[in-house]
Amino acid sequence: MISARGLRKSFGDFEAVKGIDVEVRRGEAFGFLGPNGAGKSSTMRMIASVSPVSGGQLRILGMDPATDGPAIRGRLGVCPQEDTLDNELNVFDNLYIYGRYFGIDRATCRERAQELLEFAQITDKAKAKVEDLSGGMKRRLTIARSLINRPEVLLLDEPTTGLDPQARHVLWDQLFRLKQAGVTLVITTHYMDEAEQLCDRLVVMDKGLIAAEGSPRELIDAHSTREVAELRFGVGEHEALAGKVEDLGERVEVLPDRLLVYSDHGEDVVTAVLERGLHPLATLVRRSTLEDVFLRLTGRSLAD
Amino acid sequence: MALVQRIPAPLTPAAATRMLVLRNYVVYRGAWKLFVTGFLEPVFYLFSIGIGVGRLIDTFEFHGEAIPYAEFVAPAMLATSAFNGALLDSTYNVFFKLKYEKLYDQMLATPLSTGDIARGEIAWGLMRGSVYSAAFLVVMALMGLTHSWWAVLALPATVLIAFAFSAVCMAVTTWMKSWQDFDKIQLAQMPLFLFSATFFPIEAFGDGALRWIVEATPLYRGVVLCRELTTGVVTWESAISVVYLVAMGIAGLAVVRRRLDALLLT
Numbered sequence: 001m002i003s004a005r006g007l008r009k010s011f012g013d014f015e016a017v018k019g020i021d022v023e024v025r026r027g028e029a030f031g032f033l034g035p036n037g038a039g040k041s042s043t044m045r046m047i048a049s050v051s052p053v054s055g056g057q058l059r060i061l062g063m064d065p066a067t068d069g070p071a072i073r074g075r076l077g078v079c080p081q082e083d084t085l086d087n088e089l090n091v092f093d094n095l096y097i098y099g100r101y102f103g104i105d106r107a108t109c110r111e112r113a114q115e116l117l118e119f120a121q122i123t124d125k126a127k128a129k130v131e132d133l134s135g136g137m138k139r140r141l142t143i144a145r146s147l148i149n150r151p152e153v154l155l156l157d158e159p160t161t162g163l164d165p166q167a168r169h170v171l172w173d174q175l176f177r178l179k180q181a182g183v184t185l186v187i188t189t190h191y192m193d194e195a196e197q198l199c200d201r202l203v204v205m206d207k208g209l210i211a212a213e214g215s216p217r218e219l220i221d222a223h224s225t226r227e228v229a230e231l232r233f234g235v236g237e238h239e240a241l242a243g244k245v246e247d248l249g250e251r252v253e254v255l256p257d258r259l260l261v262y263s264d265h266g267e268d269v270v271t272a273v274l275e276r277g278l279h280p281l282a283t284l285v286r287r288s289t290l291e292d293v294f295l296r297l298t299g300r301s302l303a304d
Numbered sequence: 305m306a307l308v309q310r311i312p313a314p315l316t317p318a319a320a321t322r323m324l325v326l327r328n329y330v331v332y333r334g335a336w337k338l339f340v341t342g343f344l345e346p347v348f349y350l351f352s353i354g355i356g357v358g359r360l361i362d363t364f365e366f367h368g369e370a371i372p373y374a375e376f377v378a379p380a381m382l383a384t385s386a387f388n389g390a391l392l393d394s395t396y397n398v399f400f401k402l403k404y405e406k407l408y409d410q411m412l413a414t415p416l417s418t419g420d421i422a423r424g425e426i427a428w429g430l431m432r433g434s435v436y437s438a439a440f441l442v443v444m445a446l447m448g449l450t451h452s453w454w455a456v457l458a459l460p461a462t463v464l465i466a467f468a469f470s471a472v473c474m475a476v477t478t479w480m481k482s483w484q485d486f487d488k489i490q491l492a493q494m495p496l497f498l499f500s501a502t503f504f505p506i507e508a509f510g511d512g513a514l515r516w517i518v519e520a521t522p523l524y525r526g527v528v529l530c531r532e533l534t535t536g537v538v539t540w541e542s543a544i545s546v547v548y549l550v551a552m553g554i555a556g557l558a559v560v561r562r563r564l565d566a567l568l569l570t
Contacts, residue, residue: 011570050412050569070314070415078413084406088331097327101414103315146413 001026001153001184002047006056009042016042018208019056024153029175029185031195031202033290035298038205040188041081044157047186048078061152074102077151077183081158083138085130091141092117092126099148112148119174120144136167143174153184160194172197192291204297211297216290223296224288225250227266231259231273232282241278248272262288314415317423323416324424325431328393342389343436346381347443353503354378366505367537371451378449379458379530380502385440386462387496387523389433390470395489398425398477408568418564422557426470433466434459444534452536461533461546465526468549471556472522478563500524522552 002024009017017039024030032040045051046058049065049072058065060072086094095113104112117123120140125133133141139159146154159175160168175198179185189195195202196216204212204219212219229249233241235257242254249263263269266285273280315323332338358373366376401407408421438459444450450458473489480486500523509515518524529545532538 048413050409052569070417073413074314074415076413080409080413082406084410086327086407086410087405089327093330097323097330098410098414100323100326101315101320101411101416103313103319103415149414 001061002030002186003059004043004056005058007043007046007053007058008055009039009046009051010054015208017046017054020203020205020208020210022203022210024184024186026152026184027179027182028200029179029187029198031199032186032188032205033190033192033195033202033294034188034205034211035190037207038298039208040205041157043205044155044186044188048076048155049073074149075152077146077149077154079143079146079154079156079159081161083142085138085142085145087130089130090126091122091128091130091133094130094141095145095148098145102149104149109148112150116144116147119147121170136163136170139163139167139171140174143171147178151183153186154178156185156187158188158190160189160191168194192289192294196290204294206298212293219293220288220290223293225262226264226288227262228286228288228292229261229263229266229269229273230284230286231261231270231280232257232284233259233278233280244276244278245269245273260292262292315420317420320416320420321423321427324411324421325428327424328428339432339435342392342432343385343439345388346385346436346440349384350374350378350381350443354381364505366531366535367539369535369537371535374447375449375451375535376505376531377503378444378447379534380500380527382437382440382444382458382462382534383465383500383523383526383530384497384502385436386433386465387469387526389436390429390466391473391489391493392429393432394425394429394470394474395477395486398474399480399483399486402478402567408564412568418568419561421564422474422560426467426474426553426557426560429470429474430463430466433470434463437462437466450534452534454533454536454538458530458533461526461529464546464549464553465523465529468522468526468552468556471553471560473556475556475559475563478560478567496521496523500527502527522549525549 002022004020004022006019006021007017008015008019020043032043034040042051046053046065047060049060049069052066061075063072065072086097089097092113095116096109099109099112117126120143122133122137122141125137130138143159156175160171163171175185185198187198199216201215203210212223214222231245238254238256238259242252242259245259245261246252248269249261251262253260261269270283270285354374354377358377361373363370364373364376411421412418441459445455476489499518500521501518506515506518509518525545525548529542532542
């Protein structure tokens, strides 16, 4: 569906994407993970065929965005990071008029707009102004709008940023239903739980490059241990104690408020720590998550 | 939701332009009152200056023919109404859509192109200007201010004026950074309105460079075109005006498209 080879994007001297290879297959949910400024949005804009490629090759649905932009866009659904709805039109017309831009005839547009209002659970708001909608409703309307042309590929840039937990779960359900219906999903996010929930496969991007690639499970296996033992000592003691537990796991990470010991057997680590006469104030053994992988790969310091 | 692979044929440029006009029409459908002010302004000028001040003036000479002052001012107001209508949409509204609403970014997620957006918005500005002019032309006819069948051609002439200004104003707007920049548009709009031989003949500028400059300004070309048509004193000046306005519109359209490419397709 989407294939990129050595894809690059630069803005003047700044290189946002420094040569990435990506292959998205039909029907899968593919994620781009990465901190702010990693190049996710630039990549998405190139796939959306609104941002000219600076180097490398990009094919979407077998077509070249440089020459077939309108034809590609006719088969894509784009849900941008900010809700860029048409505030001068009411909710129904946002769907209807948008559909007309695709060359869809009046009757079909009306029918689909009605269907999508139900899908987004905002049927009773059809005549409302966009500005009167809640954040969650706007988001659902934006996603509904991106489906008006029955896209084969749906691009979602940070789909749940700024939503409350209820709204996020409703959205995840809807995206899952779309995937079931055969729509290929391409998602950028910096929420690890979202990536684990939604993505079959993902790439972690950092500083314009791909740092890792695979399914959430594969990434955890490859870049972290099965479990993590979290040891909490008194404030200021962590740095000094790190050396004493270093050999118990594959890796130890020092945080201001706790030590993280990465090991396939977390309980054994805790037992060994106690045997050594150390007395943590609290201990916790948990499974490794994508978040551990992410922080390992992209570091804990702020990107911007 | 079933996945139906029925892909509609991409819109032709003309159909795409219609869709943008449709969008703007739907927005304004419920706000027709906003349209009325733009129409009334030149009507008020016609009454106050054309008729009011006109009483103090016997007749006026235009291309060697004596005409009442109101008949001199009315076609200028006709051209101005097209100018005003085109200006409203292609400056403030375009800026709002471009910078704040991100409307064009939304449109570019669909098969629409920057060329479609340029044509659509300019077509809308053109239509708004033309509607004002058509209404004004009816007022002129009812008041007996048209004196020749040539006046029928004043309507396409105003469409041309609206096209030229709509295109160029939209092009200029793409360089605007903030609302303060619009003071500059006002700064251009006022003198164009007052000095394009709207209220007094071009001969008042003497025979020097000033007159040449005024004759080369777009609103003057529009005014003189309308005036020749409504008074029925048609000369080769009308032909110059038509060519001038067409060229101006096409150049503006091309610039708008390139600017939208530079601003939106980054």
